[in-house]
């Protein structure tokens with residue numbers, strides 16, 4: 461089968477993704493084999509390919525927003541059948557026994573493994589996944605529209621929860637890429653006032669189209685103090701910018717696996733019980749809640765479908781910031797029903 465692998469992390473411009481032909485993987489006990497129909501590209505894939513997020517295994521097939529059809533089932537799998545549609549996200553497995561797993565915080569499990577980082581992901585025609593970590597997808601979404609929900613969507617949703625925003629509250633979103641453009645739809649659904657700061661003028665327009673109350677640049681100050689904010693930009697400077705416009709007692713949730721640095725700032729910014737929190741991974745419960753909500757709203761995704769062979773170009777364009785919504789690779793290829801299939 462065809463796959464894109466990272467053998468050695470290098471800058472996106474030097475092409476860290478190599479097309480290779482490899483044997484189709486065999487599902488181990490408890491796993492399913494998926495024929496990948498759509499895999500959305502996340503910034504974390506770029507960061508793994510470039511080495512900003514250090515590799516945990518090389519070579520590795522990236523891709524952790526995967527939609528596919530179950531093609532084979534190994535012994536020990538319950539609840540899945542050949543032909544079912546399944547989603548695979550970033551969390552590929554957790555131990556199920558540690559204090560975090562037992563407390564419903566499997567996202568913090570020290571033994572958690574991740575798709576496209578510890579295990580081969582969806583930049584390939586086929587992949588295997590632990591059946592108990594595969595996700596059911598609402599019928600209402602096409603494969604190409606469901607894929608971007610699986611990391612950007614779910615983690616953006618967790619970030620809203622971590623930021624503690626209440627229905628009707630005043631929320632700030634800093635940076636407005638694929639994940640933020642999904643999170644805003646949840647916040648608007650909850651009747652929040654949403655204030656968006658981003659450098660890009662087209663992104664500001666898109667934020668207003670999606671229901672933002674106000675949109676400005678990073679240097680602009682929202683007209684009201686914010687009760688909660690989520691930062692999506694991988695820049696620590698932005699975290700401090702968000703902290704400055706936060707109401708007393710508010711929280712900034714940092715939705716980034718990698719930040720360049722956190723600049724020094726005055727303790728006065730934090731003192732009136734403001735909080736700074738990171739958002740790490742997600743739990744299966746987050747995914748179930750978000751996917752149900754996404755179907756109910758219903759969330760609109762802006763996917764740009766591409767053949768698998770364009771994965772390297774897409775990574776480079778993501779690096780340069782030339783992306784409207786989410787890039788979605790279609791490994792099942794042209795002429796198949798991959799882009800359009802519903803269960």
Ligand SMILES: [Zn+2]
Pocket residue numbers: 502503504505524550611612
């Ligand atoms: Zn991701």
Ligand SMILES: [Zn+2]
Pocket residue numbers: 554555556557558559560561562566569570571572
């Ligand atoms: Zn655990």
